[in-house]
Amino acid sequence: MVRCSCVFFRKYGNFIDNLRLFTRGGSGGMGYPRLGGEGGKGGDVWVVAHNKMTLKQLKDKYPKKRFVAGEGANSRVSALKGSKGKDCEIPVPIGISVTDENGKIIGELHKEKDRILVAEGGLGGKLLTNFLPLKGQKRVIHLDLKLIADIGLVGFPNAGKSSLLSQISHAKPAIADYAFTTLKPELGKIMYNDFKQISVADLPGLIEGAHMNKGMGHKFLKHIERTKQLLFVVDISGFQLSSQTQYRTAFETIILLTKELELYNEEVQTKPALLAVNKMDLPDAQDKFHVLMNQLQNPKDFLHLFGKKMIPERIMEFQHIIPISAITGEGIDELKNCIRKSLDEHANRENDAYHKKQLLNLQISNAISYSEPPSKNALTNSKMDRI
Structure with a gap:
């Protein structure tokens, strides 16, 4: 068994996961008609990812939410080629998706220092523009945050996700006996003895119709898109x-x-x-768990209980099923070990697939090089060898 300790990872106070900004590239500089001088290009506006940034910090620091790049320098006798205007950088957290006013994705930021050009500076004045500068691009953009975590907790309200997170980390999410105690994402981190760290995201509970944005709806669902694996948490009752x-x-x-x-x-x-089948400390939990396991082993035998619109095209197959109690701690160690094992196995499969793909590409490359017809020089040399 892998022993591990758990530490708090990150808690989002006053959580913000979307923001609307105005951006404008800098205007170009004036040209110099008499000497054919070109004005400098206006500065560009970039969105840049930073590890320790949040959208709340961005909003607090720039309450007007306007980002305008510098203007290009005018052409002059001492500098016929005007210098470029100063770029403007918008610091955002990792996991941001940038869209325009029409919802079209401009780009996504997956890691530190990733950057996206959102508003281009105008050209400086030159012969083609009659030496008049062009204005910079204006653009209203939307920043949409999708959290990145190894494991995303999936469950209906009051399934015990918050209690589970508090068991496997030092995070202190709101816990109460009513629906929707989790109104903002919470991130916890499991730290193992070999210093392996696994991030776990507890996200607002789903309800029936969440895909149509009912309840917490899309505010929850979008965040699981970037989790590596899902951990379903259900109440045995x-x-x-x-x-x-x-x-x-x-x-x-x-x-x-x-x-x-x-x-x-x-x-x-x-x-x-x-x-994770939670609340196994309740009366009759063991009997209900045996019934559930039988249903999960033969799911098609029980689908007649549902209306046609409620049956998924693909029945979920779980790599591990662990009975737990987030209150008493029963099964928590086994759950942590299964999480570690599942992620390691998935990473190994991805590595194997990557190496096989690289090997296949190499074999194809070699086959192509061997099948290429010999050059004219090679044929000439071959004839000379036979003389």
């Missing part, structure tokens, strides 16, 4: 959002969660997944 909604068993909860992921984005549903 089932779930009922309110007295006006239908009660769902643990098995029904898993099927409905799977369907919500599929309806939002099919690629999300294909991520490797684990299942």
Whole structure:
């Protein structure tokens, strides 16, 4: 068994995951008609990723949310080629997707120092423009943050995700006996004895219809797009959002969660997944767990319980199913080990696939070089050898 200790990773206070900004490239500099001098190009506006940045910090530092680059220098006798205007850089957190006003993606920032050009500076005055400068590009952009984590917790409200996160890390999310205690993302980190670190994101709970933006809807779903794997957390006793909604068993909860992921984005549903069956400290939990395991081993035998629109195209297959109690700590060590094992196995498979692809490319490259017809010089040399 792998021993590990757990430490707090990051907590987002007053969490902001989207922001609208005005950007404008700098105007170009004036040309010098008499001597044919060219004005400098206006500065560009860039969005640049930084590890320790948040959208809240960006909003607080730049409350007007306007970013304008510098103007290009005018051409003059002492400097016929005007210098370029100063670029403007917008510092943003890693995981940002940049879109324009029409929702078209301009680019994404996945790692430190990634950068995207969002507003280009205008050209300086030159012969082609009658030595008159051009204005810089104006653009309203939207910054959309999608958290990056190794594991994303998926579950209906009150399934115990927040309690679980507090067990496997020192994060202190809100915990209470009512729905939607998690209103903003929480990130915890498991630290193992060999210094391996695994980040776990607890995100606002899904409800039926989340793919249509009901409940926390897209505010939750978009954040699991960049998690490597999913950890489903379900209450062994089932779930009922309110007295006006239908009660769902643990098995029904898993099927409905799977369907919500599929309806939002099919690629999300294909991520490797684990299942934590929570609240095993409750009475009759063991009996209910045996029933659930039978249902998961033969899911097609129980799909008649659902309407056709509720059945996912692909039934989720879990790499590990672990009964736990986030209250008593039962099964938590095993869960941590399974998380580590699952991520390591997936990383090894990815490495193997990468090396096989590289080897195949090398073989194809060699085959092509061997099949190329000999050059004329080679044929001439061959004839000379025979004389």
